[in-house]
Amino acid sequence: MADNRESPLKINKDEFRKIGYQLVDTISNFMDTIDEKPVTTGETPRQIQKILGNDSLPEQGTSVSELFSKTSDLLLNHSLLNGHPKFFGYITSSPTPIGALADLLASVVNPNVGANILSPMATAIEKQTVKWLAEFIGIAPSSGGILVSGGNMANLTAFLAARTAKAPKSLKEDGLGNIESEMVFYCSKATHTWIEKAAVLFGHGLKAIRWIPTNADNKMNTEILSQTIYDDLKNGKKPFLVIGNAGDVSTGVVDNLSAIATICKANDLWFHVDGAYGIPAAVIPQYKELFNGIEEADSIALDPHKWLYAPLEAGCTLVKNPQHLIDTYSAHPVYYNFSSNDEEPTLNYYEYGLQNSRGFRALKVWMALQQVGKNGYIEMIGENIALSQMLFEEAKKHSELEAVTQNLSITTLRYVPADYMHDGKDGETYLNTLNESLLNELQKGGEVFLSNAVISDKYCLRACIVNFRTSRKDIQEVVEIIVREGRKVHKALLRK
Numbered sequence: 001m002a003d004n005r006e007s008p009l010k011i012n013k014d015e016f017r018k019i020g021y022q023l024v025d026t027i028s029n030f031m032d033t034i035d036e037k038p039v040t041t042g043e044t045p046r047q048i049q050k051i052l053g054n055d056s057l058p059e060q061g062t063s064v065s066e067l068f069s070k071t072s073d074l075l076l077n078h079s080l081l082n083g084h085p086k087f088f089g090y091i092t093s094s095p096t097p098i099g100a101l102a103d104l105l106a107s108v109v110n111p112n113v114g115a116n117i118l119s120p121m122a123t124a125i126e127k128q129t130v131k132w133l134a135e136f137i138g139i140a141p142s143s144g145g146i147l148v149s150g151g152n153m154a155n156l157t158a159f160l161a162a163r164t165a166k167a168p169k170s171l172k173e174d175g176l177g178n179i180e181s182e183m184v185f186y187c188s189k190a191t192h193t194w195i196e197k198a199a200v201l202f203g204h205g206l207k208a209i210r211w212i213p214t215n216a217d218n219k220m221n222t223e224i225l226s227q228t229i230y231d232d233l234k235n236g237k238k239p240f241l242v243i244g245n246a247g248d249v250s251t252g253v254v255d256n257l258s259a260i261a262t263i264c265k266a267n268d269l270w271f272h273v274d275g276a277y278g279i280p281a282a283v284i285p286q287y288k289e290l291f292n293g294i295e296e297a298d299s300i301a302l303d304p305h306k307w308l309y310a311p312l313e314a315g316c317t318l319v320k321n322p323q324h325l326i327d328t329y330s331a332h333p334v335y336y337n338f339s340s341n342d343e344e345p346t347l348n349y350y351e352y353g354l355q356n357s358r359g360f361r362a363l364k365v366w367m368a369l370q371q372v373g374k375n376g377y378i379e380m381i382g383e384n385i386a387l388s389q390m391l392f393e394e395a396k397k398h399s400e401l402e403a404v405t406q407n408l409s410i411t412t413l414r415y416v417p418a419d420y421m422h423d424g425k426d427g428e429t430y431l432n433t434l435n436e437s438l439l440n441e442l443q444k445g446g447e448v449f450l451s452n453a454v455i456s457d458k459y460c461l462r463a464c465i466v467n468f469r470t471s472r473k474d475i476q477e478v479v480e481i482i483v484r485e486g487r488k489v490h491k492a493l494l495r496k
């Protein structure tokens with residue numbers, strides 16, 4: 001081996017600069033013209049596979065410049081573009097351009113943010129990001145937390161902390177099977193499916209979930225919550241956790257969080273808020289009141305990769321008392337030399353969550369928060385809400401659309417043909433078929449991307465606007481597209 005090792009993975013300085021500049025040129029052109037592209041090409045998995053090819057594992061290397069030009073084409077011309085101004089599907093935001101650059105910088109330094117000694121500056125930046133996120137939504141800056149991959153992980157991380165805090169101390173040694181009373185937990189029917197994952201994977205079973213019905217406004221019925229807790233206690237169960245939604249996944253409804261907090265306090269239960277989607281709206285002064293009660297929460301899930309527009313992946317678990325995370329996740333094997341002898345306690349993020357080696361997710365969030373400040377977010381989140389309200393009003397005005405719900409930045413609506421007479425159950429079944437087919441057409445068509453929600457048995461089109469590129473013109477055009485395509489699908493169904 002030569003003294004100056006020429007490893008095959010090394011890229012020399014000049015080549016790196018050249019390829020890097022070319023890539024940045026390609027990316028900036030792409031971002032600048034993203035609104036002229038289709039939201040998706042609608043290519044089938046088979047077509048995509050054909051474009052990708054089916055080469056076997058290469059034995060020899062390829063030139064980096066060639067690789068980048070091929071890969072840029074694959075990704076920029078054959079992807080669904082959630083950065084497109086007419087992408088309103090599920091809850092995935094347009095990614096911040098600064099986040100893309102931050103990810104590049106983070107990869108180059110490659111700090112392992114599991115331990116402070118391996119990532120001194122990155123750990124400090126993550127700590128500051130968590131503090132800023134707490135401040136952003138108006139909870140105590142003394143709260144702690146950790147960046148995770150997204151909403152599922154943020155909620156699961158909190159779930160386990162709740163269990164450690166409220167279970168008998170013997171849980172760690174003896175396991176769930178040896179706990180005297182069955183541990184049960186409460187959430188509304190509108191709760192995201194992560195709760196089922198938690199019940200199954202963490203050994204409680206689906207029967208431990210108490211699905212609390214919602215009122216007509218889709219908020220958890222807190223009277224039924226109180227009664228169910230009372231009944232469980234009477235029957236020898238061990239209630240330990242209640243989950244409130246701060247923007248439910250389908251319609252964006254925020255539960256009555258302060259009422260849930262009071263019930264939790266009275267029964268010594270952990271209060272968790274799933275604000276993965278909606279809680280950033282608490283930054284807007286007019287919406288603050290809607291989130292009253294979050295300051296009482298023991299834990300909160302908040303996803304920067306949703307309404308803070310961070311590129312995937314970035315979720316966050318916030319906890320009122322970080323010691324609960326340490327109690328749940330910390331371990332001290334002999335091969336870790338991560339504690340310092342300084343007077344100051346060392347912050348090692350491996351003790352705060354499920355991961356050990358961890359990437360530097362916080363950087364893209366931290367940089368975007370500084371690029372636009374709190375006021376920039378107030379403006380963008382407020383605009384998203386206003387655009388969603390505009391879509392709802394436009395649907396209400398249109399004779400072929402039915403506006404169904406509007407909360408935060410989620411609007412649901414459905415297409416109802418002009419000549420259509422509601423005639424009971426069969427009519428509703430037809431409208432459901434029509435709207436489902438319409439959604440499939442719209443998703444393939446590439447002009448707009450919506451998802452769906454089923455509300456009181458109605459199959460609805462659902463637009464969730466967490467997009468800093470969307471304008472009023474896009475909303476007007478989307479209404480025209482829905483109606484135009486709705487007519488086509490209706491005609492086609494009638495012909496059948």
Ligand SMILES: Cc1ncc(COP(=O)(O)O)c(C=O)c1O
Pocket residue numbers: 090091149150151152153155192194247248249274275276277303315
């Ligand atoms: C309220 C809520 N919680 C949790 C999640 C799960 O988030 P993720 O897909 O990032 O895991 C979602 C996703 O839409 C959500 O809306």
